[in-house]
Amino acid sequence: MDKVARLGLGSGVYLTAVQSERFKTGCLSVTLLTEHTKKTAALNAVLPYVLRRGTAGLPDMEAIAGRLDSLYGARIEPTLRKRGETAALGFFADFPDGDFLPGRPDLLSPTAQLLGEVLLSPATSGGRLRADYVESERDKLIEDIEAEINDKRSYAGQRLVETMFRGERYGVPKLGTAADARKISVQTLTRHYKSLIASARVEAFYCGAARPDQVARILREALADLPRGGVREMPATLVPETGDIKPRTIVERMDVTQSRLVMGFRLRGLDRARDTAAMLVFNAAFGGSAASRLFLDLRERLALCYHVSSSLDRHKRALFVSAGIDCGDFKRAREEIMKELGSIADGGLEEWELDSARRAVVSSIYSALDEPTGLEGMYLDRAVLDESLHPGELAALASTVSAEAVRDVARAAVLSHTYLLASEENDAEKV
Amino acid sequence: MLRKFEYAGMGERVFREELPGGLRLTVIPRPGYRKSMAFLAVNYGGADRYITRDGERAETPAGTAHFIEHRMYEMEDGRNALTVMGEHGANANAFTSPDMTAYHFECVDSFFENLELLLKYACAPIFTNEAVERERAIIASEIRMMEDDPEDGLYYALLRCLYESASVRDSVAGTVESIGKVTPELLYACHGEYYRPSNMSLVVVGDQDPKRISDMAKKYLGSDALPPQPRRSRKSEGMTPFALREESARDVGAPMFLAGAKTAYDLRGEASVRFELTATMALSLLMGSASPLYKRLYTEGLINETFGYDFENSAGCSYLSFGGETQNPELVCLRVLDEAAHLAAAGVDREFFSRRSRAVYGSCIRALGSFDSICYNVAAGDFSGYDYFDTLSVLGKVTADDVRAFLGEYLTPDRCAISVITKKER
Incomplete structure (x- = not known):
């Protein structure tokens, strides 16, 4: 039977750990939960991709990819999910269980360390996120937003949501709008990043063979640099009372x-x-x-x-x-x-x-x-x-x-x- | 008789049996799991376009195999076995690829009731005129949906460039026009030729009793009076593309491209696994996200995260492809070919090769976590004459020199074709 534990790791930081011997792949995710708003949607959408470009110790994608390759193809991928009017952004990592690899290496600790590094020690210049990374990921976000039209089913669904929920946060597209994305600058994104890691609710999740207390210890270490201060309340999704609805x-x-x-x-x-x-x-x-x-x-x-x-x-x-x-x-x-x-x-x-x-x-x-x-x-x-x-x-x-x-x-x-x-x-x- | 096979490196124990009629059965135990999956595959797909009629080989319309898939599961009382499985809470479906038609379900209870429905109705044809007419409308709707998918368009445009006559160039679903020629009589003829236990594979993953599965499979698919027919005829084609370029304009957010090259024909057995692993290693070393080229193209803004590569081996044709969204398809393609030439001349970095090899090893272990992936790979291995669970041992045989030779032979300007979708001006 799987064992599920929920543990506090610090102010507004929680871990859900599922201990299970069934899987050959372990997974670990760290997700920041924040309000999904028109002002922040594009910033939230671009941030994990900018962080994934390079860290203080591994300054570019090639260096990060090399490290992941050496961890038997472990993956650390940016995530952005819209849950009601909450934006959930961060990273999802998975890695083969060491029991099925030559020499039975432990991959949880190094993957967690790398995930923590990507989240908390980005490549910077003059105390800010690197301008070339911010600009390039901003341009890619704009391309992504413009490419939403390619998938007609999801495009139609999104157009309905935008129209039906106009004036509500729910109506803001997951990636924000191209116009909002164009306004992203090194200053605004760095400020947003610092505010999020200081104040957003953090949900970590683990599933694999390790004991929850071991995972908690490893994650506390990996997230030791999380600058917690003034953690905001968990964002809520508003469901307004609607009068008569004219279709x-x-x-x-x-x-x-x-x-x-x-x-x-x-x-x-x-x-x-x-x-x-x-x-x-x-x-x-x-x-x-x-x-x-x-x-x-x-x-x-x-x-x-x-x-x-x-x-x-x-x-x-x-x-x-x-x-x-x-x-x-x-x-x-x-x-x-x-x-x-x-x-x-x-x-x-x-x-x-x-x-x-x-x-x-x-x-x-x-x-x-x-x-x-x-x-x-x-x-x-x-x-x-x-x-x-x-x-x-x-x-x-x-x-x-x-x-x-x-x-x-x-x-x-x-x-x-x-x-x-x-x-x-x-x-x-x-x- | 069921036989047990152990694959210590992968931590797998597998039960196998070839039934009296030739059906290959594989059961992969997953103790402690609630869900189970059963996957019944027929070695017949969209690219298998010929049948024997009155002793002659006759061509069938594009989309026939897919049409049969749509009309299966019909029960004697007019109900559909898919719906009945749905009533049991199962998630049941089917698909047709260029060389496989598969019927499958996943469920957390009533496994044997669902398996019985699968074995009994996924192969029993009831093709009435009325049902075929109704299905024609549904499939036409599916075809129109795919026509609006630019990636689907890009993919088939590349295959039309690469191949002059091989059936992989036609969409598996056919066209609205080609399915107009499908009749109940044609469906019966194709079904009779291809839906035979000796041409099928049953794979089960889950915490289920192998013996009971084997007994049930024998009851429904345990005999086959007819030997398999010769099949998969294909006119011979060379290795250079039939056409170099195809371009169209559509309502898309950004221009996109897919380039590719033919690599080999009629790969089978361990050689096909080794070739596929060599291709995977070569393409990832050349342009995977850990490669120097990927970093350069990404940093210059020439590609975004949609950029990727693939290797396919189906219906006797194998080819590589790469592409994504870009403002400058030709330039990206040129840079890929230049880098391939460089690596073919200078050789690949040994340390990078060994790291990538380790990562591919990890991805093989990861694939064992997906029931869909296991079922598909085991059945594809059955049809191509290899054991999927031997993949890791074959990976160890792929060398840096294999990769270098692959890049030098297949990623050259004369071998490559390109399909491009530009943004339609509104």
Whole structure:
């Protein structure tokens, strides 16, 4: 059995350690949690990449890569995740378990040391982050933002979120905007960096064969230079009370073969802690699995699309549906999606559907617990949500969610925005 | 009979059996895991385009293998076995590559109920006219989705440059036009030719009883009256590209390119593993993120983190590729080829070679953590005549001179083709 321990490593610094003999790869992550805002999104997005360019002792990427190669291809990769209105940025490291390598080397300590060095001892010039690194990573961030258009499904999803949550922090794109990215300077980024390492909540995660107390000791050493002072409260995601919502439809045209439909719903009146399991089971039944209503109805029965699915942001209590359709099928697809939602809200889910949805949720949680990366993601979510339930307890709850609770989630869903990325040549009247 | 194999270096114990009908079964135990995965692979993919009809070889439309994959899992009562597995909480799916069609599921309970569905329905064809028509619309939607993916476009454009006639140049899913020619009769003919136990591999990873898996596999796929047919015919092509360049303009954020070269044909057995590891080492030493060239190109702003390289060996064709987003595809390509020429002449740094070799060793261990990766690699090894678990011992045989020879032979201007997508002006 895996042993899970949660330990404090210092002011606002926590470690979740999963001790397990099952894996051949160990993982270690260090994540700074901070508010996701328009002002800071681009700064947060660029920072891990600038830090990863070089440290005081290993001044460039080649030197860092050489060190990682000598640790049997250990990896230390920048991470940037948006969890509700929280930005989670830092580094994820993984390395082969020494038991499977010649000479059985310990790779945890040197990888942790290097991770600490990348985070806390960047290459600097005159007390600031190196200008050439900042400028080059800023330009790359701008390119990344401009390249978001390449993936039409995620681009359409992002456009919906930007529009639907305008005025809320949630509506700010994960990478920020190109205009904000252009404003990044050595001064602003250095200031932001110093403020973050001093005051952001730090979540470390480990999964592997080492004992939690050993990991804590190694990490305390690796993070010894963390200048803690005035640690801010854990950032929260706001879920505003919304009055009557008048659904809006936005159509944008582009040179695409297939149109992308995205619909955004607010889940009103639900309680994050109380209704989490019901939200997950509802999503699985609605469009989150191959036995779901949207898959079986829109794809298998009506052949309206190849891809259709629903997803949930339980941080923000929002529901999204995404489908790739022919432009001419827009109205029909939207009607069918609303019809299925209405049917679930009317208590139309059959017992076998509910049971499959429960099992899909339980299965996805337990499957994630069988992978170091899955474990890391689940425990990060748990930390951000300040959730008391362990993933296994959440799975147990999901397995007993009632038909009424799932129906109530469907009833709580209120359509806010519909976004269509439409092909150019289609007659505008069709949509 | 199930036989146990030990691979001490990798910490692996594996059970294997060849069933009476020729199906190859591999069970890889994972004690203490809740999830299990089963993977049933057919040695038939998008690039296998010929069947025997009335004693003659006949060409089939692009996308036929993928069409069959879409229509499998149909049950006698009209339900779909994928959906039934979903009802058990399993995550079930299928894919078609140029040389493999695979049906798989991952679950945390009801493993044997799901395995029975997989073995019974992933190979049992029910191709009605109505079902084929409905599926045509779904696949057309999938094809249109892929047409909007610039990376997919870039990739096939490169393959069309490299190969004159090899079927890997056509998209696995085919085109809306080519799948228009698919009929139930054609699907039955292709299924009959390729879906035979002797042409299949079953791989299971998880904490499950190997004997019970073997018994169930024997029940459904334990006999095969027909011998495998000759297959994978391909016109011979040389090693130079068919065309040097293809370019198109699309709605993308930044220009991107993919360059590549043909490397070998019909690699099999240990030689194919050794060639692939040599290619991996050569490409990473030349332009991997730890290489001096990568640092220079990155520092000059010519590449970003999308830059990468790959080596593929499928359906008898092997090729290398490299690319990413850049404002200057030709210059990046030129710099890569210049560096390859330099390394081929001067040799690779021995210390760097040994570090990279160690890193590749670590990545082989890391791959054992992914159920998907194990299943795919074991099945691909079965079809290509090698044992995936021997990879580490083969890695030890790759030398710096192999790498140098690889760079000198394949990364030369006359061998390389390039596919480019420029930004469409709006």
